[in-house]
Amino acid sequence: MQLELDRFDHAILRVLAADGRVSATELARRIGLTKSPTQARMKRLEAAGVITGYGARLDPIRMGLAHVAFVEVKLSDTRESALQAFNRAVLAVPEVEECHMIASRFDYLLKVRTADIQDYRRVLGEKLSTLPFVASTSTHVAMESVKEARG
Known part of the structure; x- marks a missing residue:
């Protein structure tokens, strides 16, 4: 309610x-x-859960995490058990800042933050591509952040 x-x-x-x-x-x-x-x-x-917690807003660029990529993920299976397996696994990838299930030609949209393109390539190859039921990915690299969420 x-x-x-x-x-x-x-x-x-x-x-x-x-x-x-x-x-x-x-x-x-x-x-x-x-x-x-x-x-x-x-x-x-x-x-009531309207306020879910308190925290500091961090500057990712000053933390050495200036590279942002948005990754479209298409799964090979979209039955509930596959979705649950993907959801659980993606939560364990610290570079994934956001994960949204999407009603589109792909299944998930991820916001991934890394130090640079080489670090992103490593995360893509070693972590994202190995998540359960990942059939394909498509990456969009952000050139500039005009507006980001602020609490």
Whole structure:
């Protein structure tokens, strides 16, 4: 069941998405409530799974991970057991930043982040191509990131 969110809940989520380290007092001030109801709302949002965690946003380029590739993956079998096997295996590949099942001429779209093209080639050959039921892949290399998700 989806939790009903009001304007204060949305305000809390906007502030936390921009600054997950904001204090409860400062958060309350920014959304126009006192600290106690703000904290109660945060706990409700956490308990309902709307807030799934808190973390730091990292700069992948400064971490030496400037190469981004989007990989179309076509499976040889799309029965439920094959999909489950692929899903479990892809979760274990740290270079895969995102994995989406797609309704298209291919089955999955992966966002893969590596240091450079040579590192990507290694990940493709040693990890992605060996995932269960992978029949073929097609790679699209990103030249520039114009907008990426931010919480």
